[in-house]
Amino acid sequence: MVDKEKDHLPRDDYLMRLRSGDLDLSVRREALDWIWKAHAYYGFGPLSLCLSVNYLDRFLSVYQLPKGVSWTVQLLAVACFSLAAKMEEVKVPHSVDLQVGEPRFVFHGKTIQRMELMVLSTLGWKMQALTPCSFIDYFLVKISCEKHAEKSSITRSVQLILNIIKGIDFLEFRYSEIAAAVAISVLKEVPVQEVDKAITDFVIVEKDRVLKCVELIKDLSLNKVGATKNTTYVPQSPIGVLDTGCMSFKSDELTNGSCPNSLHNSPNTKRRKIDGPSNGSSQS
Structure with missing residues (x-):
């Protein structure tokens, strides 16, 4: 993967x-x-x-x-x-x-x-793309030394990922590196020595790059980017953010499943549809 x-x-x-x-x-x-x-x-x-x-x-x-x-x-x-x-x-x-x-x-x-x-x-028809969400369960399990990642940890991780992907700073990192850094940031209660050991044992990511990503997340947190300024970055629907129970992660396979969600009613407002460059405010 x-x-x-x-x-x-x-x-x-x-x-x-x-x-x-x-x-x-x-x-x-x-x-x-x-x-x-x-x-x-x-x-x-x-x-x-x-x-x-x-x-x-x-x-x-x-x-x-x-x-x-x-x-x-x-x-x-x-x-x-x-x-x-x-x-x-x-x-x-x-x-x-x-x-x-x-x-x-x-x-x-x-x-x-x-x-x-x-x-x-x-995109070469490569649409089943990997994202930071694809790796998050693996790193949460690795760091916490638990058999399965807690749902609350997955929820917080997904929220953090959604808070940061809209900016360009994290384009510097691979998705696996972002996931590792997010997992470390979320599992703050895990003893430092255990986190350090887990990072050292990571095979699929480089320790220095993960720590650099962690520092960037800390900087964003200090600036309250995720907490206040960018609250609009996180979907306001509870389905959009909190329903992570449907995410069928398997840490041993490093894969992610699809996330079926219920759908709000489609808008019934009639609007003028166009084939080319025309303002929505144009007269019909």
């Missing part, structure tokens, strides 16, 4: 290009802002949100959207969210009904489908 991890990561220079301005950071921010709103509206599980971010970052790292064409950002966000929902949720509305939150542009189903196919092709 760790060997496959690199196949599900953005291109190596993605973070550098975002920080240097070579890639427009506002494109990623705008897309994720809408994905977070849509995810909270429908109360989908946490894995569909992680996958949405994964698809978006991998796509943007290898495909640059046309500059100055703002509707493409919205279309890409809808496509990534739709694909992630189809991968993880039991009940998924039609793609046209996923366009909630008064978006600037609303697209026909065929237009969204074409964008989905572009995303699928660009």
